[in-house]
Amino acid sequence: MRAFLVALLVLAAAPGASAQITSATISGTVKDQTQAVLPGVDILVSNIGTGLSRAAVTDANGHFTIPGLPPGAYETRASLQGFATSVERLTLAVAQEAGLSLTLKLTGTEESITVVGTSPLVDTRSAAMSAVVTEKTISELPLNGRNYIDLALLQPGVNSFTEKDSTSSSNRGTKLNINGMSFRSNSYLLDGANMRGYAGTATVSAAETTLGVETIQEFRVVTNAYSADYGRAMGGVISLVTKGGTNAFHGSGFGFARNSAMDARNFFDRGSDPPPFKRYQFGTSAGGPIAKNRLFFFGGVERLSEDLGITTTAFVPNEAARSGALFPINPIMAPYLKLFPAPNAGEASAAQGIGIFAYELNQPTRENFFQGRLDYTVSDTDSLFARFTHDGADQTVSAGFPDYATDSVSRNQFFTTEYKRIVTPAVLNTARFSHSRLRFEQLPAFPSVPDLAFIAGQDQMGVLGVTGLSGIGGTATNPSSNNSFYWTFSDDLSYVKGRHLLKTGALVEHLRTNKLTATNIRGSYTFANVRSFLAGTPTRFVGVPPGAELERVRPNTLVGFYLQDDYRTTERLTLNLGLRYEFYTVPAEANGLDTTLRDILNDRSFTVGQPFAKNPSLGNVAPRLGFAWDATGNGKTAVRGGAGVYHDTDGPFNSAFGIAAFSPPFAATATINNPTFPRPASLTAGAASARTIDYNIKQPYGLTYNVNVQRELAGHITATVGYAGSRAHNLMSAIEANPVVPVIQPDGSKFFPAGAPRRNPAFGPIDYRTNGGHSEYHSLQLSAQKRFSRRYQLQSSYTLAKAMDNLQAQLNADVNNASVYPQDPYDRDIDWARSDFDVRHVFQANFVWDLPGRDGSALHGGWQFNGIVTLRSGVP
Structure with missing residues (x-):
């Protein structure tokens, strides 16, 4: 292990965070009309919007690769003396590996041949299962609430588990279950920077949404067998890129209004009209050049104002x-x-003595979003960008009666800057720094x-x-707060050597979280x-007895390294070979307030000290292997497959943090039976119950694998059929670790008599977080996509899946305070059944249709018919 780490440190030239997972790569082969390869061809790739250009020369095999290209529209020029220049226009998506096959014709004069098109329809370079949510999809599809993360649900293998939602800080946001993994196991990246919130979803506000759809260019949803560039999680990866300015000025404005004028009364509404409802969401965006081909800007603002009237009934003394x-x-x-x-x-x-009280309440929500971005081409070899995002929201929710409510407050800020340098035509270095501040508070308002x-x-x-x-x-859990601060550095190096595209990089992310649990x-x-x-x-x-320590401050650091070789063994076969290693430092509480039960059966009191006997993440070596085969040799049919090991790196640490405020002696809860009223005679916290985490915790990890066939059909249509599966082990789960000693019945079943002695007589029930969970997932995934042409685009998918696990509820095992225990703490396997989020059948379709009309006409032009269709079976 030591030699392995040293090798990675040498290869990863500088410390930092994420990889070149927001940029695209163009590679290809240049041949003449006889299909002989052409070495020495000059390749020039130019961004049509910004003028950014990159150059390369084909090698002895006629091959070239140009990595690190921002998503957008490009022109590729291939020129060689004695041949007509080939000019091909295409559009590159986020994290795309586009393969081109260029043919040069002999000519005696200066001549060029231009082909106008889009990026290749079939992926013949990567084993990862992924899909792009394009700018047109984001801007044109109807999006209730304008939360762009919801569009990830349009991809096969992705569904959302909402049946047990709550509005606590641990449960906000769109919960994406991707190929059988918990929603807390995903990674969310914005311009390559971490935007994952405390709850494991994309960062959301107190308004339970993610604003800024006008500032998002596109994003890629990676669901299976992704390369070593990606870390942090074992589920899926949502990689988003923001819009930047171009040489043309562009802007937009929007406004959406909803009210109760057309609403119908429901059964509980007492008046003649439904409760009042007003929602206004509006904003604008603009971008363009500050200096042509050099300096660009883009920014957007958005405002949400909502007053939601709700008819509520409560039970009161009659x-x-x-x-x-x-x-x-x-x-x-x-x-x-x-x-x-x-x-x-x-x-x-x-x-x-129970009567009914009915009343109307108002739930006000206010949110303000701003984002600004600058892009600067310093020279032919150097470029950088910087982005700042601010999102603040306030929401008041009733806590049961008119005079009792909860005020939720969020203030989220993000800053990211990235510097790219072309060291040589074959070497590209990308350095990135990001800082984010995530504040969420829930305060009693009564x-x-x-x-x-x-x-x-x-x-x-x-x-x-x-x-x-x-x-x-009011609510017993208030006041509460969770304030997180991230500082992330990354550096990534790509090197083109013959048929190899070698990538290496390193990541250092420091996180400091202040959490108040009252x-x-x-x-x-x-x-x-x-x-x-x-x-x-x-x-x-x-x-809680007076003087209890309710605030926890927990710093820890994520360190990651990776190596990736995309090896084009032949013109038709590419191997994706990767290795990633990342670990967390053990997040010891900054003020020494960590306590644990190190031996559940024999300890009679909590021990002060670090929560774990050893760091479970130090063995997080994750190999990745995949292949992509151009089956027909013309780029129209690909057979792809891959597998990899992935770690839920911060799973144990979030669990430790989630229950730290409930561990004696620094914090404990007194439970008194038959107490005096209105104040108990004593508030001495006894040892009747306890909450703790496994002192010998293990690292959760998963295996994902897939095989699929992708085919280009007529009319710009791509069809894909494939299998995707996963297995996960050592998943975090909650158990009651100190049950009563059961009585074995004559039929072999267990009976747990009330009042019987417990395994550890010093404690009552022990809420225990450990590694007892495992899961398995299998799916058939079918999809078809038609890119926008002839006025319409269409995407559809069908997933037939089965998800199994032995966890009672995915919402309770990670960072929530609530616990759902297994039926038998002595036998976890009897809970092996369909997962809470198992959805057997999911059909998704979406379309954008520009209706015929007079182009440019204010009245007759610009009309569209767009929609989303979702059909799915239920959960267990």
């Missing part, structure tokens, strides 16, 4: 209960009873009533939970029914 006619009322409960509004919508259960507080020193009442009634007192800091009482509530006899109290 008039008989409020008056004391049904049950006696303890005088101490009178001020708490007054907090419940009087029923206004009938009875839910008159005998139990009256300050110190006299009703459950815990001394608190100025607000805690949560009252009464069986049969709606809870009052669950039950105000306390929470539970009552068995309305009678016990009015009598003031709760069954349980849960609260």
Whole structure:
């Protein structure tokens, strides 16, 4: 291992972050009319929009490769004395490897032959399964909420699991399950810089969206067997590039308005009209030259303003209960009873004292987005760009009753700069720096009533939970905050040597996260029914003792290296050979607040110190292998396949961080049965329950593999049929690690009697994060795509898939505080079944059709008919 690391350090010339995964590559072979290869041909590739040009010369085999080209429209010129110059125009997509076959004709005069087209339809260079969401698709398809990440769902093998969504900071954003992997296992890149949020989705705002669609040029969704350029995750990769300026001025403006004028009343609406709803989303973008062929700008702004009216029903004490006619009322409960509004919508259960209260609430949302980018061609060999993004949002959500709400606040900022240098015609170096600040807070928004507080020193009442009634007192998890700061450096070197395109690079990303978890800091009482509530006899109290350390500061660093060789063994066969190594430093809490149960069965108290016995990521060696075969030799049919090892690098560290605030002795929760009211007699946190992570944690990893056939059909249509699969091991999961000792029944089944002794008598239940999860995925994927021509484009796909795992719920095993445990903690295999996100059949189609009309006419021209169709089966 030491020798391997030394070799990587030598080859990766400078430290840094991600690879050349936002640029495109052109490679090809030049021949004469007799199909003999032509060495010494001058190749000049020029960006039509910016004038950027790159040159190369064909080698002895007539071959050339030009990497590191920004996505866009290009002109490729091939010239050799005695031959007519060949000029071919094509469009390059993000992370595309375009293969060209050029033919030069003998001529006695200066002559050129121009072919106008798009990029090759069939990928004969890469084994990765991927698809591009083009600029036209982004700008023209109907997009509810204008969250461009949703367009990734148009690709085969991608679906979204929404059945267990919540609005906590851990669950916001579009959750993409890609080829059988958890949504937390994906990587999101914006201009090559990390834009993955704390929850594992793309960075989202408090408004639960990702704005800026007008500033996105295109993005690639990579789903299987991707190269060693990509790291961080074992699911898919979403690589986005932003728009830059060109030599022509361009701009756009948009506005969308929705309201309740055409809405229908639902069953719960009490008035004659539905609750009011107003949503306005508008913005503009502009770009162009500052200095022709040298300096360009592009920027965009967007504003979202929404007031969402919602009819809500709550269960409250009815008039008989409020008056004391049904049950006696303890005088101490009178001020708490007054907090419940009087029923206004009938009875839910008159005998139990439960009435219905219906009301309309307003959920206001405000969001402001800005992005600016500068591109500068310094010289023929040097270029750079810089981009700044700001996104701030505020949203208020009801917490059950009119006077109780939660204010969500987010402020996200990103800065990225990239410098490219052509060292020689065969060597390109790309250096990148990025910094991001992600702030998310949830704050209680309700009256300050110190006299009703459950815990001394608190100025607000805690949560009252009464069986049969709606809870009052806001949300027990607030206040909370998660503030993350990223500093990322990268350097990537590509070297063209004969038939080899060699790439190497390194990544260093430092992350510092400040997290406040104040669950039950105000306390929470539970009552068995309305009678016990009015009598003031709760069954349980849960609260945090004063002085508990609720904030955690966790710095850690990701370091990665890779080697990649795209070896064109023959004109028709390309091998993709890669190796990646990356690891995290163990994220020890900055103030020494880490504690663990190192031996679940025998420890009688928590041990202060690092959360892991050893760093589980130090063995993260990830080989990648793939092939692409031009089956017919004309670039119209490709047989491709690949496999690779991928690591969910930060899985254990997020889990450790997610439960760190609940571990004694620095933070603990007191649970008291049959307590006094309104304040418990004692708030000493006993050892009745605990939360911890496996001290001997392992690294989650996955294997992905695919084989597919791609064919170009008539009419600019490409069809693909393929198999994609994956297996994942050591997945993070939650178990109850200190169950009672079971009684074995005569039939061999286990019975867990209440009150029986536990495995470790020093503790009650132990919420334990460990590596008990594994998964398996198989799929048949069919797709067809027609590029835009003759006024329309069309894309469709069908996925027949089966996803299996032994995890109870993907939302609960990673960074959430909630836990869904297996049926039997002694036998995890009995939970092997269809995954929560298993969707057997998914059909997707989308189309853009420019309707016939008078081009240039304000009235008759510019009309379109566009749409998205999704048909899918349900989840288990």
